Amino acid sequence: MITSVAWRNIWRNPVRSGIIITAISIGMFAGVFSATFTKGWMNQRLEAGVETETSHIQLHEPTYRENYEINQFIRQGVQLADQLSALPEVDGVSPRVTIQSMIASAETGTGVKIMGIIPEKEKQVTKLSQFVTEGDYFESISRNPIIIGKKLAEKLKIKLKSKVVITLQDADGNITGGAFRVCGIFDLTNSMFEEANVFVRYNDLARLGMLPEGVAHEIIVHLNDQKKLESVTQELRAKYPELEVMNWKELTPELGYLNEIGNLYTYIFVIIILLSLGFGIINTMLMVVMERVKELGMLMAIGMGRLRVFLMLMLETTLLTLTGGLIGIVLGLGASFALQEKGINLSNWAQGLEDFGYSAIIYPVVETQMVLVIILLVILTGIIASVYPARKALKYNPAEAIRTE
Amino acid sequence: MTIISINNLFKTYKDSEIEVHAVNGIDLSIDEGEFTAIVGPSGSGKTTLLNMLGGLDQPSSGTIRIDQTELAQLKSSQLIDFRMKNIGFVFQSYNLIPVLTAKENVEFVMHLQGRPKKEREERTMQLLEAVGLKGRENSRPAKLSGGQQQRVAVARALASKPRFVLADEPTANLDSKSTENLLNIMEELNRQEKITFIFSTHDQRVVNKAHRVITLEDGKIINDNRKNS
Ligand SMILES: Nc1ncnc2c1ncn2[C@@H]1O[C@H](COP(=O)(O)OP(=O)(O)O)[C@@H](O)[C@H]1O
Ligand SMILES: [Mg+2]
Numbered sequence: 073m074i075t076s077v078a079w080r081n082i083w084r085n086p087v088r089s090g091i092i093i094t095a096i097s098i099g100m101f102a103g104v105f106s107a108t109f110t111k112g113w114m115n116q117r118l119e120a121g122v123e124t125e126t127s128h129i130q131l132h133e134p135t136y137r138e139n140y141e142i143n144q145f146i147r148q149g150v151q152l153a154d155q156l157s158a159l160p161e162v163d164g165v166s167p168r169v170t171i172q173s174m175i176a177s178a179e180t181g182t183g184v185k186i187m188g189i190i191p192e193k194e195k196q197v198t199k200l201s202q203f204v205t206e207g208d209y210f211e212s213i214s215r216n217p218i219i220i221g222k223k224l225a226e227k228l229k230i231k232l233k234s235k236v237v238i239t240l241q242d243a244d245g246n247i248t249g250g251a252f253r254v255c256g257i258f259d260l261t262n263s264m265f266e267e268a269n270v271f272v273r274y275n276d277l278a279r280l281g282m283l284p285e286g287v288a289h290e291i292i293v294h295l296n297d298q299k300k301l302e303s304v305t306q307e308l309r310a311k312y313p314e315l316e317v318m319n320w321k322e323l324t325p326e327l328g329y330l331n332e333i334g335n336l337y338t339y340i341f342v343i344i345i346l347l348s349l350g351f352g353i354i355n356t357m358l359m360v361v362m363e364r365v366k367e368l369g370m371l372m373a374i375g376m377g378r379l380r381v382f383l384m385l386m387l388e389t390t391l392l393t394l395t396g397g398l399i400g401i402v403l404g405l406g407a408s409f410a411l412q413e414k415g416i417n418l419s420n421w422a423q424g425l426e427d428f429g430y431s432a433i434i435y436p437v438v439e440t441q442m443v444l445v446i447i448l449l450v451i452l453t454g455i456i457a458s459v460y461p462a463r464k465a466l467k468y469n470p471a472e473a474i475r476t477e
Numbered sequence: 478m479t480i481i482s483i484n485n486l487f488k489t490y491k492d493s494e495i496e497v498h499a500v501n502g503i504d505l506s507i508d509e510g511e512f513t514a515i516v517g518p519s520g521s522g523k524t525t526l527l528n529m530l531g532g533l534d535q536p537s538s539g540t541i542r543i544d545q546t547e548l549a550q551l552k553s554s555q556l557i558d559f560r561m562k563n564i565g566f567v568f569q570s571y572n573l574i575p576v577l578t579a580k581e582n583v584e585f586v587m588h589l590q591g592r593p594k595k596e597r598e599e600r601t602m603q604l605l606e607a608v609g610l611k612g613r614e615n616s617r618p619a620k621l622s623g624g625q626q627q628r629v630a631v632a633r634a635l636a637s638k639p640r641f642v643l644a645d646e647p648t649a650n651l652d653s654k655s656t657e658n659l660l661n662i663m664e665e666l667n668r669q670e671k672i673t674f675i676f677s678t679h680d681q682r683v684v685n686k687a688h689r690v691i692t693l694e695d696g697k698i699i700n701d702n703r704k705n706s
Contacts, residue, residue, distance in 0.1 A: 073589075077576060080577070081576055083576075370572060371574070372557075374585075375590075
């Protein structure tokens, strides 16, 4: 009954209530939409990072990452990779040899990290093959094929089928070089990665680098479930104490924090919106209480206790807030779902994004937990905003309240 | 049988320096079944007296006893409960909850008391019929005339079967036809259901209907006149 009175009271002044509900709706629309937008953006960055660059877990010889010295390899790397792929949590393992080297076209040259991969195995751990937009993935060229990034191709002013020369220091310390032909060009969102990494076949690079048979500098492990990241990392660490085992959160800590920073940003944004809306709500409800002093006096006289009057006003405030909040949240979710397919294209406004590994088309992501937290914050705002006006109403005793003009 | 006994009652308001003795030493007792008017010019203390009788305001000194209960002894939560069970109120205006229909307004107090739905509905319909508003039960106050609203208020006041009904100038905003109508209904309820009514007024036609007329002046009773009818 009290709830019903509270709800109907909201609509006694439809214009006033409508204005505050609209304000809350707009605020919450902005809050929810920015939440799903940020979430989508962060997720895309994470996925790009994990699925195309680091994969889930990497194993190295412990000192390898200090200066990427060619002789710091895992001796039975290829064999170890095969063993690892038998683990139930693992759905792909790729052994790589990687050497810092110079790449040169007819025009110019630059330093790159050259990765020798076994194409079929690499396919299982990173999505590189899917991002080859020109040419193909180690198919059309049989002798010394190389796959390079689009940005690097632009920098070296080379095209598909162009010849490039790789110069490096082999395992014996001699400078050596080999000619490779561009087989495919990959296009990722991360231009820095495109520019600094090239891929060749494992055997071609091992031969050129005079490496012993079956070694690997990196073993890249892909899991079938991201949730098992920590447990598998621990398991491998225990199993191979002589190797360095690191997961992507440790390898690229900035990516690991991204998610948390994104959430934090969203909540702060929503709280700021709600805070300013809260003052509007308090103002509206104060007007309501002032207008209804006589009526509140009557209610207290006929047997509604102070607590019930307080509760009724609190309910009215909370319902008002929740109405606006839910409209805004539904609209925000609606817009997010509507744009989930097509995405939001930012390339007109933010051309530099791709250089940092952020894609220019954002696909909003709706996370249930976040929506629930936002709803909770809205309810909390309603309750907090209701306290002051409701307390004002309790200052009167019924006799005074009825007498007021 | 005496329901209300008032002993040496005072109410003094202090507005800055000036003291106003709104009720200035009243002794009074009211019996079950009375139909009593409290009359007197504006400012004579009618409202102040009724508010204290209804437990809405505290006396400065003196006692009010209702049946065996002394109002001043009740804690504020007990007082609310006591009011709800024993006293029906009809005010001059703002009697009804505007967002509720006539029926819901009458039911409201029974709701607060947690009465079962069946009982609530039966009593509500019976009361609305008694005040001549059968057929208007689903109208909101704004759709009712002033007289009809006051009749709903009377029905509402009776909903919890109170010991008596206090009505402070219930006809002040009504035209003469509605006034007569409301008074007839109250008198009827008094005669048939033995409901005790105490109402204030400064309208002579209303005074004429009363069975007992208590006249106030400057917070004192100057005349207490029982008619035999
Ligand atoms: N809250 C108050 N503060 C100060 N004076 C008051 C207050 N309420 C009533 N009075 C004074 O008490 C006197 C009696 O008022 P009231 O009981 O309203 O008389 P009536 O109802 O007969 O018109 C008046 O002089 C009025 O001004
Ligand atoms: Mg008065």
